[in-house]
Amino acid sequence: MYKEQTKSRAENSNSFKQIAVIGSGAIGNMTALQLAKLGHEVHIIDPLINQLIHTEEAINGSTASLGVLMGYIYKRSSGRGWSLRERTMALWQQWIDILNTQETPLKIDSPLLQIAKSKEEASLMGLISQKRKHLGVEFLSSKQVLNLGISLAKTNHGCLISYQDGRINPLELQQALYNALRKSKIQFIQETVIKLERKSSICNQKWLIHLSKSKSLLKDIVIICAALGSETLLNPLGHHRPIEPILGQVLDLQLKDKPSNWSNWPPVIVFDGINLIPKGMNNLLLGATLEPGTTVNTECLQELKSLRGNAPNWLKNSTIHTNWSGIRARPMNRPAPLLEKLEDGLILATGHYRNGILLAPATADWVSSTISKQNNQ
Ligand SMILES: Cc1cc2nc3c(=O)[nH]c(=O)nc-3n(C[C@H](O)[C@H](O)[C@H](O)COP(=O)(O)OP(=O)(O)OC[C@H]3O[C@@H](n4cnc5c(N)ncnc54)[C@H](O)[C@@H]3O)c2cc1C
Structure with a gap:
């Protein structure tokens, strides 16, 4: 169904663009893939693009994530937050159908x-x-x-x-996205974008993308999905979108005693804002902390392990198998995420704070429909 939809949209728009997507987290990858499926020529740029994907050495927000999808359980029933969640949950199953292959099995555990x-x-x-x-x-x-x-x-x-809510393994998701990107005609550039420059003529505006090592690229459309790296690219263009870092720590605990009925536990339990995610026979993922800034705080980790003073004995007796941290990008003075067409050919799709994995399909969908509208103007 998704394939038919995308094909007909591409045929209708009849105007394929040269597009650069900056950032290769879940948002950039899914957006790039959707645009390539619509027939656009896409480059994806990120210095981390070909790095091995591990949680323990999380390289960006997407690899550090827990991958919890809290869509339909959202507290509000109207407004942008709810619309994005409703849309993203409807799209997730279509994405699973596309990305789930023998090479990269992918599912939502619910x-x-x-x-x-x-x-x-x-x-x-x-x-x-x-x-x-x-x-x-x-x-x-x-x-x-x-x-x-x-x-x-x-x-x-x-x-x-x-x-229908639950969890997707974010490392398997990133791997599946990379495999799909490799099979498409998308070109990877493993570099940092250092500056964006407008190239205006009477009839249209193009974008010159200055890279850290290679020659600059000229594109019709630039999509910024660079999380905390976005602000530096936007400020010189006169678009001020301050974004602050909020660190999150995650614990992978080894359980000595297990709660009764452990094998019947659901894939995710949310307790006082903390996610408890059973992992195999003897492990439990616990996370994530919310710490303004970029420095880890050991007290926050202790508070997490004690479930803010509510940990049952089996949890108190567990030991730390491993732990990691990552940074979320939270927009300041604006609600997350930042989804904006800033100028002709300049689109911002970032600042997803705590919900970038959940909202990746709705974001890719928003970007592609924004481009279709621009084409039809
Ligand atoms: C501990 C933790 C737990 C989380 N749990 C969940 C969860 O359960 N569910 C959920 O939905 N979300 C969760 N999140 C949030 C989620 O991970 C993020 O919202 C999401 O990963 C954001 O994706 P992204 O693609 O925007 O950013 P990122 O994954 O951070 O990727 C941004 C990329 O941009 C690149 N970049 C930056 N500047 C430049 C530049 N100048 N040139 C080129 N490339 C550039 C970076 O190298 C990076 O790879 C969690 C986050 C953390 C840290």
Whole structure:
């Protein structure tokens, strides 16, 4: 279905562009792939493009991510945040169909369970579940939670279960995207973009992309998906979009004792804003902290391991198998993400803060429809 849609859109637009995508995280990669499928000629530029993908040595936000997809469980039911989530969740299954190959198996592990901290939160969850039954969202009473064998403190208010939300392994996603990019006609440039320059003529505007090592490139359209690197490229052009770093730490814990019913745990439990993700027989991923800046704070890590003082004994007895951190890009004074057509041929699609994996399909879709609109003007 997606292939048919993209083919017909490309045929209709009848105007293929030369496009540069700056940044090869989940956002840049998915956007580049969608544009190439529409028939555009795409270059993707990032110094980290061909690096091995490991979480422990996370190279960008996408490889550090936990990959939790909290779409339909979102608290609001209107506004841009909800529209983006609704759209992205509808698109995710199509992306899985495209990216899931024998070489790079890819799936969404679901369901996701979000535990209510208070009576008030539980009643809000009850309202959400009534509105989103058709999307697979239900409210479970505290008794039902206990029957699932979820032995965490404060489960006595119940929880939301969302059968379509869940988790995608972000390293497998990046690998699958790279494989798909390699098979398409997209060209990789493993360099940093140091400057963007307008080249205007009477009838159109092009963009000169200055690279750290090679000759500059001239393009019809530039898409900036460079997270924290975006601001430096935008400021000289007169577009001020301050973005701040928010560090996140993740723990991979080895469990000595396991909670009863461990094998029945859902792929993601969200407890007081912390994700608990069972990994294999004996491990649990826990994360992520929210730390303004770029320096890790050991106290935040301790708070995470203790589930803010609510850790049950089996969690207290666990040991740290490994841990890592990464940086999220949060727009200042504007809501995340930054999706803007700034000028003819200059598009910003970045600053996804805590939800860049979740919103990658909706972002790629927004960029491609923005370009189609520009072509039709
Ligand atoms: C610990 C942690 C946990 C997270 N958990 C989740 C989660 O569960 N679910 C979720 O949806 N999101 C999560 N996130 C957020 C998510 O990872 C990000 O929102 C997402 O990865 C952003 O993707 P991106 O492509 O915009 O940026 P990035 O992945 O950071 O990629 C940006 C790329 O731009 C490149 N770049 C920068 N400047 C330049 C330049 N001048 N020239 C060329 N290239 C440049 C960089 O090298 C980099 O590769 C988490 C983040 C962290 C840190």
